[in-house]
Structures are given as structure tokens and as C-alpha cells.
Amino acid sequence: MRKFINYLKESFNELTKKVTWPAWDKLQSSALLVLVSTIILAAVIFVIDFAFQNLMETIYSL
Numbered sequence: 001m002r003k004f005i006n007y008l009k010e011s012f013n014e015l016t017k018k019v020t021w022p023a024w025d026k027l028q029s030s031a032l033l034v035l036v037s038t039i040i041l042a043a044v045i046f047v048i049d050f051a052f053q054n055l056m057e058t059i060y061s062l
Helices: 002-018 024-060
Strands: none
Touching: none
């Protein structure tokens, strides 16, 4: 149990004193980049899925 408590203390110390956290504006720009990238990727997957669905319907209707 002592090892676990020591681990928690060291983890807290590292997170509060040794880690360099990004500034708020950099964090917002990174989040916006992730959001835009996700939307673009979802749109590309939708187009590919739609095209594949139409292709399969055309093949099965023959």
C-alpha cells in the first residue's frame, strides 16, 4: 500500500511542478484544429460510403 501512496504523491508532484501545460489560446487553437479535422474526415467517409452504397445497389440490381 505504501508503494501506491508514494506513486500518487510523485504523480501529483510531477503534474503540478514538472509538466509544462499549454497556454489557453494555444489549447483553443489545437481543439479547433481537431474539430475541423474530424468534420472533414467524417465528410470524406460519408462520401465514400455513399458512393460505395450506390455502386453496390447498381451491381445488385443487374
